[in-house]
Structures are given as C-alpha cells and as structure tokens.
Amino acid sequence: MPESFVSTKMPYAEYVFGRVNMPYEAYIKNDLDVIAQTISGDPTSTRALGLPRGHFNEQESVFVEADKLMVNKSSKEVKQKLKAFEEKESKIKAAERDYTSNLISWYSATSKDKAKKRILANKLYKNIRQLFQQYGSASEVPSTKVGIGQQYSSTLSKASETVVKPDMLDLLAEYLETVGSKERADTIKKLSSQLRDLKEKQIKDGKSKIPAEILKTTSKLATGGLASRR
DSSP states (O other), rough: OGGOOEOOOHHHHHHHHHOOOOHHHHHHHTTHHHHHHOOOSSSSSSEEEEEEOOOOOEEEEEEEEESSSSEOOOOHHHHHHHHHHEEEEHHHHHHHHHHHHHHHHHHHTTTTOOHHHHHHHHHHHHHHHHHHHHHHOOOOOSSSSSOOOOOHHHHHEEEHHHHSHHHHHHHHHHHHHHOHHHHHHHHHHHHHHHHHHHHHHHHSOOOSSSSHHHHHTTTTTTTTTOOOOO
C-alpha cells in the first residue's frame, strides 16, 4: 500500500562519495569487514552500502545505521508512480495472455489445416510485435542514467524464461520460412538468438548490450511479408 512507503533525503554527493560498494564475493560471504566500513561514528551522518547488482535489477543501497535517517511519509509520490507502473504492467499482462493463447492455438493446429495454421502464424507474429512494444515501455517508468534502463532488461530476462521462450520462437521461425515468409522468419530467429544470449552475457560480465540490440530487432517486427500459400 502507498501509505506503507517512507522516504528520506540526503545530498547526492554525500550519498555517492560516501557510499561503500560491496563486491559480489563479499556479499555472498556476508563479509562484516565491508559492512563495518559504513559505520561513520558520527551521530548525525551515515553511509550507504551499495549492494552488487543482481542480474538486471536497479542499483540498491542499504543503510546499516538507518536509525539516523529522517524519514517522511511519501504516499502521494508513491501513488503517482504506482499508478503509472500498474497501467503499464496491466498492458504487458494483457499482451502476454494474447500471445500465449495464440501460441497454443497455432501449435495445436494440425498440418492438415494449412489455411488456419497460416492465419494463426501471422496473428502470432503480430502478437510478438505488440508484446515487445509493451516490454519496451517498461524503460519509461524508472528514473535511470544508464540508457534504456534495467527494468527493460529485467523484463526481457524474465519473459525469455516464462513467456517468450526461444525454443517456441525457433519453431515459429521454421514454419514462417516454410510458408514463404523468410524476412519475418529471419527476424524471429535473430530475436530468439538474442534472448538466449541475454542471461549468458549478463552472468559472464555483469552487463550486456543485448537489451539494446533486442530493442533494435523488435523495432523491425512491423516489416516482412505475410505467411503465404504454399
């Protein structure tokens, strides 16, 4: 509930230059030596402990001496942000339901019913375009200084495991190619490959350019010929 949220204010320079960043290895070991560095010894000031960024999540900090912070109720600001988030989340969920429903219909259609399967494939392609348009809107909610925002990256990472699975995209691409829609098939193949690379690259080097590449690929989903009669 919005009324459960509180906020505090401190000078940005004080937060950034006083912050102690905790390495991932120290976080796993719960290294008290790093945590102790945030204790200021000053009754009127405290230092933030910057937590390592997990996957694509936004930067998080904690305050060991949180009792020194002056907190304020922030329900008005939270209500405004929650409303924007909830509206976008609702649109994403609706797009995911449409995609999943049409994916099941397309996958279940027999090869004998060629016309129906072809129509469903074109509809499914449109669903993918609409779905990734909604995913792209996720970057508009957070205030961030790192390009398209980690929320977009986090949404993609989650979706590739639970909704838009690369294996199913591969099947759709293969089908589109067989019915003469090569350009669309190539775009779906590329998207599938990028979604597979997403988590691997993030785990390997802690950051990834893949989300920006996916944004570029999905912007091309409006192009390409329809699946045609064969």
